[in-house]
Amino acid sequence: MSSAVDQMKKNLAGALTHSVQKAVSQGFLRDLQELPDFIIEIPREKDHGDFAANLAMLLSKEVRLPPRKIAEILKGCIDLQGLPVEKVEVAGPGFINFYLDPRWVLEILPEIITLDENYGRQDFGGGAKVQVEFVSANPTGLLHMGNARGAALGDSIASILSFCGYQVIREFYINDAGHQIELLGDSLQARYFQLLGRPAEIASEGYHGEDIVETVKGFINLYGDSLLDVSEEERKNTLVDYTLKEKLAVIKETLLSFGVSYDVWFSEQDLHKKGVVREIVDRLNSMGFLYEHDGALWFKAGEFGVEKDEVILRSNGAPTYFAADIAYHFNKFQRGFDRVINIWGADHHGHVARMKGAMAALGYNPDALQVIIMQLVRLYRDGEIVRMSKRSGQYVTLEELIEEVGRDAARYFFVMRSADSHLDFDLDLARAQSNENPVYYVQYAHARICSILRQLDETGKKLPAPGPDDLNLLKEEAELVLARRLADFPEEVSMSAKDLAPHRLTRYLHEVAGLLHSFYNSHRVISQDERLSCARLMLVKATRIVLCNGMRLLGIQAPERM
């Protein structure tokens, strides 16, 4: 599906291409090898028309004429039959500017209303299978701000891709194995002993949080001191299993209340249990990508353009996190995903190159693995940075954040900035139910439109069905600008998908909301003039659809009243 704007660009580009051919055949221009890759763009300046072409500047060198001269020639040769072009001008260094009958864009309104929740949907994904893996937190605690940002980003990206015709799977990789889990086991056992009156200590790098104590208390309430007499291994395993189950359930629930639900929860432990990690090590080894050094087994990452080689099997025989992660990613591709997208914190960026290297070694296209590295989140309250430390258990959790600022504000703030930009999250601003808060600005626009529709409904007044000429009653600047921007929605969506950048959408929605507010304040939708009311109703209905669809992609609710 191509948008009205896209179609217009194509039409104009086609007309220009013909114009070049005509100019050449009539001897105004030298013969060309081939037409340069010119673009039809939308000028920033309104005075520069609705569309502009840079073709003349690009031709200048080959044709050996000044750009403005070429532009004039093309202008003379162009055939705009059937297009709503009012005038063509040559301007600046040689731009060809097209000025359209402003009403050309109004035709989009009935189309939006017909498509409704599908307006903006694209099919360029072509049904390709994409996996988006995000959050993937250690199930040893609660979710922090980094996880929260990842959740908002990942979920929105998944929604956007899905809206663009990809077949998307949301996946959470549960890091329920490895060194951290061993530490957790030690800490749980220590707490277990302590709570049952036996001396025990938690190692300095262990888990000291109060939540662990609560968990163990809960366990004792259920099972008493039954673990005192069993082997250490069994004791730890039992406590760990119990704890992970409990923690994971909380994480799941928190994410759900954040509007995020997963298709797949993938356990690292399963990989180990099924021997898949060993298999992948053997596989790489037999392919000649491993070597032994200092008693450990190393992956030749250097052969894939990575700075350093990486240990894959420790000298004590235990696989590293990297080994398990290779197995996991191998598994992803084996499941048939055409694209695999990971969302990782900035502290994992060193991991990207070697993981791609490992995939290349295993025969997969490393570019099919895309890793979005997101920068850190800093929380501000009362203008001060909120200090956080996960080790001491002193940090703001996602649950608390949702409690404090609400789900919609939190999600909006997290996707408001591009992933590679540090995020300063102002808690006071996010919580403020005022004009300072961008979330409400967008939601309010939606609620206002709903209010109009409700009002009309309640009066029971029937407006005549819109006739073909009614749209042309929309002549006000505010109306035309708004309609024009609504027409951009499909392109905004595909740009967001292409760049994996939901923050584009927040800006777009904010702008549409602004145009609606502006229109609302200067013109009445429902008035004595029934035909005009009818036309304006189409305009606000279409606006509501765009706002609603956009918010849905960002996981933000579109309230009918506020």
Added chain:
RNA sequence: GUCCCAGUAGCUCAGCUGGAUAGAGCAACGGACUUCUAAUCCGUUGGUCGGGGGUUCGAAUCCCUCCUGGGACGCCA
């Protein structure tokens, strides 16, 4: 030391596969509610796009270099 990200208005950030006079929100200042929701609108103020070179018709955008901040460089994850 090497690599990644960032440096744009007082603050937080867009814009970066080159386009015309660099944008938004907040903050500041001045106005608008007997009207479909004032969580809104209208107006004003605000810039060495970190510095310096280069590439070309044209650079915030591409290349080189330097400076500053953050992160990564582990048989941690």
